[in-house]
Amino acid sequence: xxxxxxxxxxxxxxxxxxxINCTYQTSGFNGLFWYxxxxxxxxxxxxxxxxxxxEEKGRFSSFLSRSKGYSYLLLKELQxxxxxxxxCAVRPTGTxxxxxxxxxxxxxxxx
Amino acid sequence: SAVISQKxxxxxxxxxxxxxxxxxxxxxxxxxxxxxxxxxxxxxLIATANQGSEATxxxxxxxxxxxxxxxNLTFSTLTVSNMSPEDSSIYLCSVVIRGHTGELFxxxxxxxxxx
Numbered sequence: 001x002x003x004x005x006x007x008x009x010x011x012x013x014x015x016x017x018x019x020i021n022c023t024y025q026t027s028g029f030n031g032l033f034w035y036x037x038x039x040x041x042x043x044x045x046x047x048x049x050x051x052x053x054x055e056e057k058g059r060f061s062s063f064l065s066r067s068k069g070y071s072y073l074l075l076k077e078l079q080x081x082x083x084x085x086x087x088c089a090v091r092p093t094g095t096x097x098x099x100x101x102x103x104x105x106x107x108x109x110x111x
Numbered sequence: 112s113a114v115i116s117q118k119x120x121x122x123x124x125x126x127x128x129x130x131x132x133x134x135x136x137x138x139x140x141x142x143x144x145x146x147x148x149x150x151x152x153x154x155x156l157i158a159t160a161n162q163g164s165e166a167t168x169x170x171x172x173x174x175x176x177x178x179x180x181x182x183n184l185t186f187s188t189l190t191v192s193n194m195s196p197e198d199s200s201i202y203l204c205s206v207v208i209r210g211h212t213g214e215l216f217x218x219x220x221x222x223x224x225x226x
Contacts, residue, residue, distance in 0.1 A: 042217035097142045097207045101154040
């Protein structure tokens with residue numbers, strides 16, 4: 001089976017940097033995804049890691065360590081519009097793109 | 112990306128009735144899935160919609176309760192049968208688009224409230 005853990009809630013200040021952690025235990029691993037979900041909206045894809053290391057995409061970066069079963073999403077220069085839930089999802093091997101989602105981290109950006 | 116159209120976007124339903132949700136995609140789709148997101152919760156996979164054959168259901172979900180059709184590559188329906196208040200949820204169609212790295216693209220979701 002799969003188990004994915006994320007903090008439930010985080011608060012950060014506009015302009016700051018925040019790191020959202022995700023740990024996972026899966027039967028095989030074939031990629032980790034981060035999604036952003038604003039209240040009342042569908043999730044939107046942010047990043048994908050399949051090899052160890054850091055993937056950078058603008059203000060957002062995602063890191064993966066497969067040996068530790070660990071990933072984080074780093075958001076820089078926070079903006080109010082970044083207030084949303086951030087979902088970590090894992091694709092186990094042999095599952096043909098089926099993703100298992102964590103419970104999500106609700107981020108509140110304040111002034 | 113892709114345009115994924117779901118309808119209805121929301122509905123209020125009576126206990127014991129059934130409702131069918133439609134999902135139409137405007138791009139080349141390789142995989143199609145149906146997820147559920149209960150209030151305040153994350154996403155749970157209901158099933159993989161297979162073109163021209165029976166869907167593949169996850170543990171805890173059965174065809175009698177959630178019949179799914181996928182008559183062609185870009186269209187699928189999910190029916191929520193004999194609804195109870197516990198079925199109140201957002202139902203999301205999601206797809207993998209050909210040429211991408213396997214990330215899921217989601218429809219806007221169908222928010223069902225069962226009274």
